[in-house]
Amino acid sequence: MIRYIVKSSGEREDFDADKLNKWAEFAAHYEVDWSTIVLEAYRKCYDGCTTLELHKAMIDACVEREDHNHLKMAGRFLIGSIYKEAFGGFRKIPSLTVFYSHMMRLGHWERMDYSEEELVDLDRIIDHSIDINYNYTTLRQMKDKYLIQNRVTGHCLESPQFMFMGMAMQNMQNQPKERRMDDIKKLYRYLNELKINTPTPMLINMRTPHKGYASCCVYTTADNVDSLSTGDHIAYMMTCASAGIGAHLLTRSKGDPVKQGRVIHQGKLPYYRMIQSAVHANMQSSRGGSATVYYNVLDPEIFDLLVLKNPTTVTQKRIRDIDYALLSNRLFVEKVAKNEDWMLISYQVAPDLYDAFYANDYDLFKRLYDGYVAKDCKKQIVKARDIAVKALTESAETGRIYMTYIDEMNRHTPFKDTIYSSNLCLEIALPTKPFRDIQDLYSENPEGEIGLCSLASIVVGRVEADEYEDVAYYTALMIDNVIELMEYPFPSLKTTAQARRSIGVGITNLAHEMARKKLSYASHEGKNYIHQIAERHSYWLHRASLRLAKEKGNASWINKTKYPEGWLPVDSYCKAVDEVHSQALLFDWEALRAEIKAQGGIRHSVLEAMMPVESSSQLTNTTNGVYPIRNLRVMKTSSNNKNLLLAPDLEELGPFYDIAWHLDSKDLIDMYAIIQKFTGQAISADLYLNLKDEANISTSKLLKDYIYMMKMGCKTRYYLNSASGIIHESFVETVEDKGCAGGACTL
Secondary structure, rough: OEEEEEEOOOOOEEEOHHHHHHHHHHHHOOOOOOHHHHHHHHEEEEEOHHHHHHHHHHHHHOOOOOHHHHHHHHHHHHHHHHHHHHHHHHOOOOOHHHHHHHHHHHOOOOOOOOOOHHHHHHHHOOOOHHHHHHOHHHHHHHHHHHHHEOOOOOOOOOHHHHHHHHHHHHOOOOOHHHHHHHHHHHHHHHHHHEEEEOOOHHHHHHEEEEOOOOOOEEEEEEOHHHHHHHHHHHHHHHHHHOOOOEEEEEEOOOOEEOOOOOOOOOOOOHHHHHHHHHOOOEEEOOOOOOOOEEEEOOOOOOHHHHOOOOOOHHHHHHOOOOEEEEEEEEHHHHHHHHHEEEEEEEOOOOOHHHHHHHHHOHHHHHHHHHHHHHOOOEEEEEHHHHHHHHHHHHHHHHHHHEEEHHHHHHHHOOOOOOOOOOOOOOOOOOOOOOOHEEEHHHHOOOOEEEEEEEEEEEEEEOEEEHHHHHHHHHHHHHHHHHHHHHOOHHHHHHHHHHHHHHHEEEEHHHHHHHHHHHOOOOHHHHHHHHHHHHHHHHHHHHHHHHHHHHHHHOOOOOEEHHHHOOOOHHHHHHHHHHOOOOOOOOOOHHHHHHHHHHHHHOOOOOOEEEOOOHHHHHOOOOOOOOOEEOOOOOEEEEEEEEEEEEEOOOHHHHHOOEEHHHHOOHHHHHHHHHHHOOOOEEEEEOEEEEEOOOOOOHHHHHHHHHHHHHOOOOOOEEEEEEEEOOOOOOEEEEEEEEOOOOOOOOO
């Protein structure tokens, strides 16, 4: 029996059951039986409990019901506590003018160039009642990760609507004054309606004096000490700037001569350890940074590199705290398919062969390859399939060896310069060049280049067809403004990032949209519909970038792309894709091509990238990226919280959702290939293995998928997820919010 409770002030107060009932009745909003929630929360607590404990018990009782209406009720409890912490209660929410001044004095918001009249005008459009309609999943993620708070005490300082308004205000502050108020209102609306999904660095920093908005970066080093040490510095500093790291070392192998043979090269492992140390030296939000290191299938060290994450590898050869991706090309995959020999040869021995490996000229690479096979030089001959099987089985067992088809990445792309690797999460495909040394990195006119991409995604299903054009425009405009506002750790990065203006706008919530249309990823009709979605997405992004080019000018390095000549994604995609759908193009790409050529290009060097949306899918309460769902009910866990995510419209659409574990990987690869057709960069393409009663992973199945992805023009394969036993949709699956360097690339 509860006779008294303790308030947050420490004051003791008699327990008032009527007050608790009214609180629950308001939160229930006539949608659920609030009395059972009250009784359950009452049973969970004790005499002398705190109001905070009682409040948490009410929320827990709702969440344990695992349905949308109870999550809405839990959300109303939670937003009440957010308002209580930030303002003293819902009835004490300040005006925008007062709140802006208060947060600015505390140093939490940036001082922005807005007049008193403009602040009053913006205050009129803020609708705090929207917060009442967000469910618990959305608000839990906001409170735990995105709303400004005192991280020591956990005291929340702002509400969701002030967060969205602050983001819009800072992002649009340099827009022409005659239009910026309209731009703020549009972006604010698309953010608070959860139609634009923004990455963690923007959600945390956009409105504050801290302008670390970088989503992900990619770098390459040359085969010398100065360039390699510059790469370590990039990894360290870009981790500090909230970016995920994609690293590629274009350097010789173990046993190669150094300094005319006076020194024996120690191989790549010492350099990889340096990268691991660099990204883990500092914290990003609640954890250290992350990196994926890319190595080449030609590398004589390949069999050592493939087991760096394996717990059975001897300690001296184990580097487990970074991830790895295997770079392969079409000739290698052909030799895997035919079970033929493959040559391992060092970069020092065959630099021209390595250069050709990254290009899209199959005939050139094969001619050089055959020449080195015939040549009397240092090399090793192994079975191509032995490498592939080892890579794929390690990937299945550790989850963290990814696949990159680098020649396809350099073929189906707007870029003319060489792409050497992808990024941390394998959705980026940007050119890089090695830096000569540290001085080059800090030059405003560098020889080297870091690939930097700023990300966001559009929530399909929540954006109606007639507003997709406008949402695509404001998404592109938002990221374009970020490129201008961002703080760059190096002068060279500012030069190249603002010259390239590479953006990556993805699609998220696809699984919900497919269920809403009662279509399966595996059906022909479903694949046709995915084609429609991907085409619409790419078309309107091109229209948005063309419009921005007319308003602000083309990217200054647009001539380093194929856009001035009229290139479009529909020109260079892998034609095998058209074997798995029958959907005709719906948009007038030829008219678009003519307009782009007349403009001399567009505002951005590249537009599309399909990233995982692990973290902010919880904020938008949507399904993750383009993936099918893993389960109808998923408990997302991260380092500091758990959050229940239900499939949207579960009660109505539950039977129509595809479960990832039940889909054949061929159908998933078809889906990725269709989306890749319209994607200038790449896709964080997960595959799923349901092992059921199998004792061992089928290597023939792994090889079949690996070869099929190449055939279909996929550029990357991200996680190879595996699960034992049959997956039951009624169970709650626990999934780690893997994140991506503090949530960077994973949005």
